[in-house]
Amino acid sequence: MDRQALYAALDRFLAALRAGDASGVEWAPDARVSENNVMLEVGDGVWGTIIGLGDYALRFADPQTRQVGYFGTVIEAIEESGFTLRLKLDAAGAVAEAEMVVVRQSDSGIKFENPRYWTKPILEADAVAPSSRETMVDLSNGYFDTLQLNDGTLHTRFHPDCQRVENGVQTTNNPDFAKIVPVSALGCEAQFRMGNYRYDDALRARRFPLVDEERGLVLAFGFIDHSGRLDTYQLTDGRTVKSPVRRPHSFYISELFKIDHAMICQIEANFITVPYRMPSPWDAMA
Numbered sequence: 001m002d003r004q005a006l007y008a009a010l011d012r013f014l015a016a017l018r019a020g021d022a023s024g025v026e027w028a029p030d031a032r033v034s035e036n037n038v039m040l041e042v043g044d045g046v047w048g049t050i051i052g053l054g055d056y057a058l059r060f061a062d063p064q065t066r067q068v069g070y071f072g073t074v075i076e077a078i079e080e081s082g083f084t085l086r087l088k089l090d091a092a093g094a095v096a097e098a099e100m101v102v103v104r105q106s107d108s109g110i111k112f113e114n115p116r117y118w119t120k121p122i123l124e125a126d127a128v129a130p131s132s133r134e135t136m137v138d139l140s141n142g143y144f145d146t147l148q149l150n151d152g153t154l155h156t157r158f159h160p161d162c163q164r165v166e167n168g169v170q171t172t173n174n175p176d177f178a179k180i181v182p183v184s185a186l187g188c189e190a191q192f193r194m195g196n197y198r199y200d201d202a203l204r205a206r207r208f209p210l211v212d213e214e215r216g217l218v219l220a221f222g223f224i225d226h227s228g229r230l231d232t233y234q235l236t237d238g239r240t241v242k243s244p245v246r247r248p249h250s251f252y253i254s255e256l257f258k259i260d261h262a263m264i265c266q267i268e269a270n271f272i273t274v275p276y277r278m279p280s281p282w283d284a285m286a
Contacts, residue, residue, distance in 0.1 A: 001089065003214075006061040006068040009089055013098070014053060014070070022047050028094035032282075035100045036272055037252045039281045046102055049076045053083075056117035058124065058268075060212040060219070060256075064133075066090070067210045069219045071256060071268060073117050073168075074102055081105065082115065082168050082270045084254035086210060086219060099221070099282065101254045101270050103167050108273055113180075115168025122258060122266045127216030129261040137208045139264055140218040140257045144206055147224070150197035152236040154189070159265035162188035166269045188264070198233045199243040201225045204250075205280045216259040224251040225277055248276035 016024030022043035035045040054073030061068045070085040081104045088097035105112070131139070142156030164172045171177060171184045178185035183196045191197075202225040210219040228247045234240050251271045258266035 001066050001093065002063055003061045005093065006063065006066070006089070007059060009093060009095070010059060010061075010068045010070060010085075010087060013085075013087060013095065017047065017050060017074075018053050020047055020050050026094045028090045028092075028096040031094075031096055031098070033098045033100075034281060036102060037274055037278060037280060046074055046076070046100065051075045051077065054080055054117060058120070058256075060210070060215055060217045062210045062212055064213075065210065069210050069212075069256070071270070076104075079104060079106060082117065084270045086221075086254075088209075101252070101272065103270050103272055105167075108167075112167040112169040117168050120165070120266065120268070123217065123256070123268065124215075126214055127258075127260050130213060130216055131259050131262050133211050133213055135262060136211055136213070136216065136218050136257075136259045139259055139262065140208060140220050140255075141206060143257065143264060143267075144203035144220075144222065146192050147197055147200050148203040150192055150195050150200060152193050152195040154192060157263045158187075158189040158192075159260065159263040160187075160189075162263075162265050162267070164188055164267040164269070167271065188267070193236060195233075195236045199226060199230045199245045201227050204277075205283055207280075207282065218257045218259065220253075220255045220257065221280075221282070222253055222255075223274070223278065223280070224253060224271075226250065227276075250274050250276050250278055252278070 052075045056072050058071040066089045072083050074083045084101040086099040090096045139156050145155035174184045204223045206222040208220050226245045230243045252274045253271040255269040
């Protein structure tokens, strides 16, 4: 199954979703569908509340595993929400898996004000210097290793111009957002070398189901666990800071990494707050 066939299946799915009509999708027998880390019946959840899709649309595909992904937004009655979609097709082209993340700010334990969704050319472009599938996954997994109990040690490689967008907000090199979250004034590598994310106890249940080798993209899912026990900690420049996280909870994350010249050069993430150490139904059904 080639890229165009995968994109065509994605377009059919999105058209049905926009119409709120799950019968417009060709579902495989025993298709598995999740929304925000909970398995649902086909047609439940956002299918019953969607009003439309926003303008932002970023798509990518993995012909080797018959999977296609999408970052965009969904519009419901009270808000427009960041949206991640992963589809896996069976050999006949029917949808066997549909994993969705809907970042409803009204539900969120961490609110990102004034999200702005737009298509990023660096993510849409083909990789200039493609890496092997294994290298791309290793670099993405190394990002999670770096984030877990972050102490200033890097386990991946960042492009000097690396940027990160989370829930529609640029959280690197962003002086405006730095007024709320000071670390956002720094770039990707500088944030991690400073050891800012020491309070991230674990990057658990990591999955890398979709690798778009042609475009240098890796779609990952997992959880960031926060025990909330850490009160203060020391940055690598010697400063002592207070942890912003003082309650047990986890983030369920969908994260897209752009790999070029064997470096991470762009990161886009959608994540929501879930109960502490919530398991993944996709792990249980693997």
